[in-house]
Amino acid sequence: MRPSGRAVDQLRPVSLETGVNRHAEGSCLIGFGETRVLCLASVEERVPPWLRGQGRGWVTAEYGMLPRSTGSRTPREAARGKQSGRTQEIQRLIGRSLRAVVDLQALGEVQITVDCDVLQADGGTRTASVTGGYVALALAIDHLRAAGTLSVDPLRDHVAAVSCGLYQGQAVLDLDYAEDSNAEADANFVLAGQGGIVEIQGTAEDSPFAPDAFDAMFALARKGITELVAAQAEALAKARA
Amino acid sequence: MRPSGRAVDQLRPVSLETGVNRHAEGSCLIGFGETRVLCLASVEERVPPWLRGQGRGWVTAEYGMLPRSTGSRTPREAARGKQSGRTQEIQRLIGRSLRAVVDLQALGEVQITVDCDVLQADGGTRTASVTGGYVALALAIDHLRAAGTLSVDPLRDHVAAVSCGLYQGQAVLDLDYAEDSNAEADANFVLAGQGGIVEIQGTAEDSPFAPDAFDAMFALARKGITELVAAQAEALAKARA
Amino acid sequence: MRPSGRAVDQLRPVSLETGVNRHAEGSCLIGFGETRVLCLASVEERVPPWLRGQGRGWVTAEYGMLPRSTGSRTPREAARGKQSGRTQEIQRLIGRSLRAVVDLQALGEVQITVDCDVLQADGGTRTASVTGGYVALALAIDHLRAAGTLSVDPLRDHVAAVSCGLYQGQAVLDLDYAEDSNAEADANFVLAGQGGIVEIQGTAEDSPFAPDAFDAMFALARKGITELVAAQAEALAKARA
């Protein structure tokens, strides 16, 4: 039934390649099927003005799409002179999601910016950004710990994200673009490794949908995120080996 | 336990005053407790370029806060030269929510813009905007029907919204500012009159929260939205009398 | 002769409602006929950089129109990314007018910003802004005096404003939109309570007009402003009672 032939509860193949940038303190190129997002975590000594002198750190994210990451070319935001509402919404979501698993007090007065740049889009770029961004963030924190800057680990848990949707009346896991553009509803779930809710965003497309359908999507998301967290753990273990 | 002394499932007093602007085709000044949002619906003959010539209409929304609607003065977005990410996120949410209950084909090639301007903020400005914006939209559609432009009613249902939160570990309905700034989690629910889900946005503040807490908030939201829909119906009945 | 049936030297009904915003240190909703401007005065401890450390204060104003305050919807300045020349011209006028009656030395190192937002426009929004803005400013100064911050009163006089025009060859007082859009000339007068000139702006519409006509408009303005100052005094007395 799904255009890709996947089972309703089947993720696309997930790849997490680390160490892909020589400058960034943490880096991860994540693939959700054909979607590719380059996640680069940068450590800076300066925190935002409103945080200075409080001994607490900050984690933030920025998001962008290369103009031809999409099926037809999208105008470059730098040339248009502003980031779209969609871009800002997504980067705010990524930032909030990552901060939910970081003890900012333990991080100390340091800012980590996670840049998520979409090299190729096929649906799920924001959920891939959260999932890959977590790995880049974890590696940047490793870098700080290796440098002796941090004595305790400010990471409290994993965080990962996946989208679900109602496609032809059926709840399905991890929408690709062909499904996403025809879904009746879609929802993005961001969960911590231990199952706590970090963020839920569900949206009807043309008309309202039933609470039951929402519950079905949530159940699929839990399954998918368990698999994504395992993939993160594996990538991190390999990078640290 | 709540700063306002309300019961956990108690909305703030809701007021919906219609006919508050002599120019707009539909208007509603909504109050959720001390929060006041002026919702003005404007009908225009022109639809956006990508819709032209298709015989379908469009409903969109814009959102703004007066600089001193907030406790301390917020810089004016027009003077800063751009709308914040938060503003864009909110106005996209309002627009999607209203479109979910409109048959755009039945509306015909007409655009209705619902401007939601916050005169005074005390939490819940986005949910008040959806709820009051619906009333302004319905009155603008009445205006088109009275003018003979529309033979069928493009409105398929009510839509209303409310926020819930976890405050001191307890799920509560309709956060005011004092609660919102101290909540452990908050969620905005947008539901149609018949109970269908239009939009759900739940966010953890400092750390992930349990799925049970989400369910408790959803139950409160259903109760609150039932009351809001009744208040909308009453305000519309009075305006049409 | 006038579309409204008013005598040539007759103001529209004036209303000045105070205490209309719970956050602002001074607030006034002014009505000139169908024109409604919400004037909110905010006190801030910070003065502009070029004034710092001199012990003097500053009074400034910002002006905006809600998109549907006008007969047909005007695009939102925050969305367009800049304030129009007209907006800047008006807010500079309001700021200069208010400063002309304030002893900035006596005010001390404090800034008061008066936001004038037009909820509904029917001509005369800039003169209503000055007139209502004065009341908001006076109440904000009351607030500072009540707080013990100010021992002397920095307000030296009232200031109020009204427009006049040549309509069908006749000088008339307080143009509404129907007159304004057909006037041969119009002039805005800002006068202090004791009759001193604060600002005069007279403009021919299609062709130059005679000095006599200017004198006739000035005489009408003096009459109208005397009435506006009385209305300000009454509103302040009531607010202070």
Added chain:
Amino acid sequence: MRPSGRAVDQLRPVSLETGVNRHAEGSCLIGFGETRVLCLASVEERVPPWLRGQGRGWVTAEYGMLPRSTGSRTPREAARGKQSGRTQEIQRLIGRSLRAVVDLQALGEVQITVDCDVLQADGGTRTASVTGGYVALALAIDHLRAAGTLSVDPLRDHVAAVSCGLYQGQAVLDLDYAEDSNAEADANFVLAGQGGIVEIQGTAEDSPFAPDAFDAMFALARKGITELVAAQAEALAKARA
């Protein structure tokens, strides 16, 4: 008494040099004492969108200051990314002033843009711009008439402008920078050749000023503008010889 030693009713030396740009249809370099403004009038076939197809023309103006036209360097507006409120206010004034003496119907569907760029500033740049801009405009209209595009003369009269001020309690004509920065009040008068009022803008500096002082400034302005109109006529006669 005046820093320059001039009599109270004495203009600075006025110079009007025409034919100073090989591309512009009309050009005039005007000097008011040390103030120098280059006024270039450009004819274009296109009128603004809202005028198209009506057979009427348009006259507009733009104003700018070279960064070092001022005593200390002013940041370049093109680099700052926007025109200041002051710039917009001045260019709107110049445009309105020139249009007041043009029969736009007789001009036909043509736009004339008068660019007024200040090469050196010493007070009075806006009044010099109106006065010199008129000469550039008249020459551009000559150009259209010589080309056979226009059969009737759309210019109905001269227009010129001068500032007056209260300096040490005395009304004086044509403020230079030294006076302007110390005046108690200043007023700009734009009059047509036959004495009709085109625009009056009077502003108190620190405190309101008396109506008598305004009358005294107006009388000085009439004298000065008579002299400026004579200088315009002479420059045009010479250019046309």
Added chain:
Amino acid sequence: MRPSGRAVDQLRPVSLETGVNRHAEGSCLIGFGETRVLCLASVEERVPPWLRGQGRGWVTAEYGMLPRSTGSRTPREAARGKQSGRTQEIQRLIGRSLRAVVDLQALGEVQITVDCDVLQADGGTRTASVTGGYVALALAIDHLRAAGTLSVDPLRDHVAAVSCGLYQGQAVLDLDYAEDSNAEADANFVLAGQGGIVEIQGTAEDSPFAPDAFDAMFALARKGITELVAAQAEALAKARA
């Protein structure tokens, strides 16, 4: 003598990977040592407004750097709201360089945009962009030819680019970042496959340099570009196989 230990006339290892994006009509990931630029060519039916209806095509380029492509994080241009002067200078150079080898008449009314996005920077990003951009462009033209849109080949020659510099008084080929930031002069050469000059930009760093040194750099560039053209030919042959 060179930080990298290379001979003065030795390029860094060059890699040209094609077919790296599923959406773009032509794609190439180029590596000049540690510098990585993703070059994606997009075909669009629309040419710029000033070219419409002339039967000629257009080739243009855009350039960007991911924020953490650099040693320390560079603010994102989309967030800053404008492209820097450097960015604009580089993308204009790439566009001119590619157009110099395309017969725009033969291309027909089609636009090809080559986006060059720097994933990792280590000097030479603009020369890598031209060299890799050519390969992406050639593949996009292949795509048009395969689709039967083009009957003749609009590509007249190869084009490739390399930088040279004076480092410790010695002319060297293909500067990496360590050399670039300490060079006394640097020059970018863009040459066609047959040796014709497309663009030369030479710049002294701290003080003027001798014409002899320029000649030495030019000679090195010719050698380097011969090698780059061979690498392009090989990559294209492989992609076409």
Added chain:
Amino acid sequence: MRPSGRAVDQLRPVSLETGVNRHAEGSCLIGFGETRVLCLASVEERVPPWLRGQGRGWVTAEYGMLPRSTGSRTPREAARGKQSGRTQEIQRLIGRSLRAVVDLQALGEVQITVDCDVLQADGGTRTASVTGGYVALALAIDHLRAAGTLSVDPLRDHVAAVSCGLYQGQAVLDLDYAEDSNAEADANFVLAGQGGIVEIQGTAEDSPFAPDAFDAMFALARKGITELVAAQAEALAKARA
């Protein structure tokens, strides 16, 4: 053969008028034939943030064109809200060129900004800006030395610039607009007084050009710049007399 009738190695008449602005520390109005650029050098005590406290100075340039300096009116950059890529490219070139002959250490912690504003354009505005900007800069340095601020002369040499082109297959010196818009290639040369290269920018127009042609242009440039440096020396001698 040349539209102007000049010999291939003949400059247009060059004029360098100094002392043309009463405010600027150094000023020069340069003419290259019909091209006129007003170059004003401003001394400021403040250096850019990244230079503060190092005891070194800075020289920078800004460039602009009056809207009607060109054959048809060009929109004003301040009104469009940004400087074009061409403008930024040119002003970066002027700044680099001037810095190449200044000992910034000897200048001390002072910034000199050279504003080059084109009053009338007929080709060669960037080369005229460098050549005239040098004279303005030298006079501003004279001003600092006369004021006793500088004990040593931070100017190490002259710098001047000229364009060359291939016009009908022939290398020619100092392109005017008629040639520039029809040239097969053009190159801008910036040389120091002693012949050292400061900047070279050569560009093919429609197709690559031969290295021989580049050499021919370079030879012409050397001759032209020798003449320009002599004209600079003469103008400075006269200004200092």
